[in-house]
Amino acid sequence: MARRILGIDPGSRITGFGVIDVIGQQRHYVASGCIRTPQGAPLTERVKVLVDGLFDVIATYRPTESAIEQVFVNVNPAATLMLGQARGACLSALVMRDLPVAEYTALQVKQSVVGHGKAPKEQVQYMVVTMLNLSGTPQADAADALAVALAHANHSGGAIGALARQGLRIKGGRLA
Template identity: 65%
Template sequence: MRVLGIDPGSRIAGFGVIDVAGQQRSYVASGCIKTPVGGTLPERVKALLDGIAQIVETYQPDIAAVEIVFVNVNPQSTLLLGQARGAVIAALVLAGLPIAEYTALQVKQAVVGNGHADKDQVGHMVQRLLRLSGIPQADAADALAVALAHSQHASGVAGQLQKQGRSIRRGRLI
């Protein structure tokens, strides 16, 4: 199974792609989609839509996992982040990908074992779990963490389904 993790952002959206085979997780790619500095909302949305479409075309994931927006102290920032997340989800839906969603707490709990871990801890665990030579840029590390969290969740679901004589293929229950 190939998982695309997305850490949405209105200025920078991180992405991470991993392959999952049983309990093995392998790094495929990661990076950031940067929207135009000072760009209007439509320009930023277009950059996100185009960036996600290119990533999906290049890496052919089976499923996407997206971090759920947290409520920020600044309502304007929260609104912009929600709009960016909506653009990301729209691009994934247009690509025909199934989408899983996880809160930051769930992601940190799955990757670090502590739902209140800081960005440095997440980066170090992503590096360790995927056996990377260095720590990825923060947004890319967060996206890889989302993909890893989904892989752990999916492994648990797959194990339960296997006990029932069922399985998941290309994001669909069979």
């Protein structure tokens, strides 16, 4: 049975999205792009743009599950807060459309797609292009979102992933 995964790379200015189909061990590119919020706009306007944009993506591509990158804490608290607010808007849009949501750190995504967690963005982009047999390189945020979707496909496959998709709680590779 085919699974359609929506990957999200949240950002306060640019939020990337990537949609892939997973059939057995094969991954197929469906779509990718970016939702851009108006620069300098108030937070409420940015949140609306993100939610409406994701509603459109969900309505257009009809994913069966979703994955989103977790926020990392950087040296600028204001930037971290803005990123967290954008991520919250994205999470809200996903759950309001009844999509199961998985969360992955940037380290987990890079390890899954590239093989090590310290990979530069260019290497992640290259692996996304290679794994999905793309004819060109997607914009960086869209490539990151596709990497999140690929990481979810890699982590959620097999028997344990099937149990988790049925709503059973998995912790440390075991039923919890």
